[in-house]
Amino acid sequence: xxxxxxxxxxxxxxxxxxxxxxxxxxxxxxxxxxxxxxxxxxxxxxxxxxxxxxxxxxxxxxxxxxxxxxxxxxxxxxxxxxxxxxxxxxxxxxxxxxxxxxxxxxxxxxxxxxxxxxxxxxxxxxxxxxxxxxxxxxxxxxxxxxxxxxxxxxxxxxxxxxxxxxxxxxxxxxxxxxxxxxxxxxxxxxxxxxxxxxxxxxxxxxxxxxxxxxxxxxxxxxxxxxxxxxxxxxxxxxxxxxxxxxxxxxx
Ligand SMILES: N[C@@H](CCC(=O)N[C@@H](CS)C(=O)NCC(=O)O)C(=O)O
Numbered sequence: 001x002x003x004x005x006x007x008x009x010x011x012x013x014x015x016x017x018x019x020x021x022x023x024x025x026x027x028x029x030x031x032x033x034x035x036x037x038x039x040x041x042x043x044x045x046x047x048x049x050x051x052x053x054x055x056x057x058x059x060x061x062x063x064x065x066x067x068x069x070x071x072x073x074x075x076x077x078x079x080x081x082x083x084x085x086x087x088x089x090x091x092x093x094x095x096x097x098x099x100x101x102x103x104x105x106x107x108x109x110x111x112x113x114x115x116x117x118x119x120x121x122x123x124x125x126x127x128x129x130x131x132x133x134x135x136x137x138x139x140x141x142x143x144x145x146x147x148x149x150x151x152x153x154x155x156x157x158x159x160x161x162x163x164x165x166x167x168x169x170x171x172x173x174x175x176x177x178x179x180x181x182x183x184x185x186x187x188x189x190x191x192x193x194x195x196x197x198x199x200x201x202x203x204x205x206x207x208x209x210x211x212x213x214x215x216x217x218x219x220x221x222x223x224x225x226x227x228x229x230x231x232x233x234x235x236x237x238x239x240x241x242x243x244x245x246x247x248x249x250x251x
Contacts, residue, residue: 001026001027001057001058001075002056002057002058002059003021003026003027003028003029003055003056003057003058004028004029004030004031004055004056005017005018005021005028005029005030005031005053005054005055006030006031006033006038006041006042006045006047006052006053006054006055006056007030007031007032007033007052007053007054008032008033008034008035008038008052009032009125009126009128009129009131009229010111010125010126010201010228010229010230011052011053012104012107012108012197012198012200012201012228013052013053013064013065013100013104013194013197014052014053015197015200015201015225015228016053016065016069016193016194016196016197017053017055017065017068018030019193019196019197019224019225020068020069020072020081020190020193021072023079023188023193024072024076024078024079025076026072026075026076030130032129032130032131033052033131034131034138034145035145035148035149036145036148036149036152037145038050038051038052039051042054042063045061046061047061047063048061048063049063049064051063051064053065053068055068055071057071057075065100065194066096066097066100066190066194069081069096069190069193069194070190073190079187080187080189081189081190081193082189082190083187083189088182091180091182092182092189092190092191093190093191095177095182095183095191095194095195096190096191096194096195098173098177098191098195099191099194099195099198100194102170102173103170103174103195103198103199104198105153106163106166106167106170107198107201107202108153108155109153109154109155109159109160109163110155110160110163110164110202110205110208110236111201111204111205111232112146112149112150112153112155113150113155113156113157113160114205114232114235114236115142115146115149115150116146116147116150116155117235118232118233118235119139119142119143119146120139121230121231121232121233122139122142122146123135123136123139124204124229124230124231124232125204125229125230126138126139126229127229127230128229129229160236160240161237161240164236164240164241164243164244165240165243165244167202167208167244167247168243168244168246168247168248168251169247171211171212171215171217171247171248171251172247172251174195174199174216174217174220175215175216175217175251177191177195178216178217178219178220179216183195183220184216184219184220184223184224188223188224192220192224193224195220196220196221196223196224196225197225197228199212199217199218199220199221200221200225200227200228201228201230203218203221203228204228204229204230204231204232205232205235205236206231206232206233206234207232207234207235207236207241208236208244211244211245211248215248215251
């Protein structure tokens, strides 16, 4: 199998696909793209949409972390990404959908908002990336890309404040899925690989790390993906964090 993954450094669904490929033992090559510019390149590679992760398998194009998990499972059924039992499978599929549609985006918005306030941590997020130019130059010239990403992702003050207020219930949902055995069970599944990188990316923010680390969601991260590149010193306004802190304190 000739497999190439197109991704962006620090992309959580991109990380999810790398975890999935490794779990299946499928060797792959990776092309790292600049955020925003990635949209043009992915389109020029004739993928149907503009986002990463995008995967070419023997010339075939598959895009989107959930489409990719299914295609990898079809091509290489072992170890399986979904339980054989239909009810358990439905629960994993719903958890994977939740990870993709509900959890991914607020984390993306919070990060791009933070980079717009302070771009210096960007270097730590690019560790290990091969962008084709020295990381220092990439980081120094990132301002227009950050501004564009803030717009693309609607990472406004208002939205990020709302994201933080809602994050407590998203974390509770992850803990509940773990308690139900849908996540972090004996066999890791597609939802574990979808959700752990979003939590791991959130934990690169020092503001959020201690609020996730000690709970079951933090255990999932430790098991599935102990580390994702990046470290962001405190940046989020304390007043915006307070509802999350209150939710964590009462959970
Ligand atoms: N829900 C999609 C998310 C795809 C997505 O939005 N990817 C982001 C990176 S995390 C992207 O390509 N953004 C383009 C950009 O940053 O300009 C999936 O899981 O595949």
